[in-house]
Amino acid sequence: MSSILIAILLLASLAIIFGAILGFAAVRFKVEGNPIVDQIDNLLPQTQCGQCSYPGCKPYAEAIAGGEKINKCPPGGESTIIALADLLGVEPEPLDAEHGAEKDLPMVAIIREEECIGCTKCIQACPIDAIMGAAKQMHTVIADECTGCDLCVEPCPVDCIDMVPIETTLQSWHWDKPKDSIAATEKEAI
């Protein structure tokens, strides 16, 4: 009887001690997420393309919060740089050409399907899984998902991927967006 009691006591006390250790650790080692990182992350275009040399937008946001330059995001372009400069209170700089140029038009990747050899290299390169296909099968780009980040063009061994501007169709046509200044004054008014 007493051996069972000892066993129960031992397990219970072990559990209590371990619980206390973990509870203490949860308080002591609490990691406060840096709120500025989330704000920066919100301004970035979330293409996760990695052209800034970071593995995604969130890591780049963390790097910016740690003092990295704000001009390494080609998909975001000038407007993102200005917004970031505004948020961080620094001078806006021109886009760093080393990381690629801003495109005037939104682009989409198109695979010339008859030339595709099915090597799957572009599938592995795509940061947002917008390319479908399998080994030795023809691949194709899901145009709605493609962010036009260019990353699949480089690995293609037969150069069958083209970047083309998204055509304006009856469905996607819209009036010109209001000028920035108007939007800004509206925001201030609110």
Next chain:
Amino acid sequence: MSDYLLILVSTILVNNFVLVQFLGLCPFMGVSNKLETAIGMSAATTFVLTLASVCSYLVYAYLLIPLELEYLRTISFIMVIAVVVGFTEMAIRKTSPLLYRVLGIFLPLITTNCAVLGVALLNIKRDNSFVESILYGFGAAVGFSLVMVMFAAMRERITVADVPKPFQGSAISMITAGLMSLAFLGFTGLVSI
């Protein structure tokens, strides 16, 4: 000294945990799709296995044996390992974000791995001393990492190989693992321990 070396050789090659003792098969199959993740998993496993064999030895030698409660070893090891890994994960997250990015997601995954509990229990079965336990755990982890990295490298090639239809996917992976296991059986008798 040569005893310690023998333990290392024995756990890494002869009694390899994955391919000869068939422990830790789930990460071996599950996380070996890409070489990078396999390496991350291996690093986390090395860390956890060594730590787990130390802690479980301490608990066994200084708590369970004096109280004559050896039969509670399995449940208390599970508890000890889970707590130690949880604690380390939190500590790493706070102190070294870089290390956390490498090991982070794999640490909780490996906690409930059979290889981890297996090392702790085998240490007791083999009456290992403290240093021997550490080496046994470390050797097991190095052996795990070795086959994990080799298997991941092979699988990366297999995905682009022309595999007959009935063998595609998991089937060819299983066959590959079986062949690797056969190859490792060739080490039997290299050292006797």
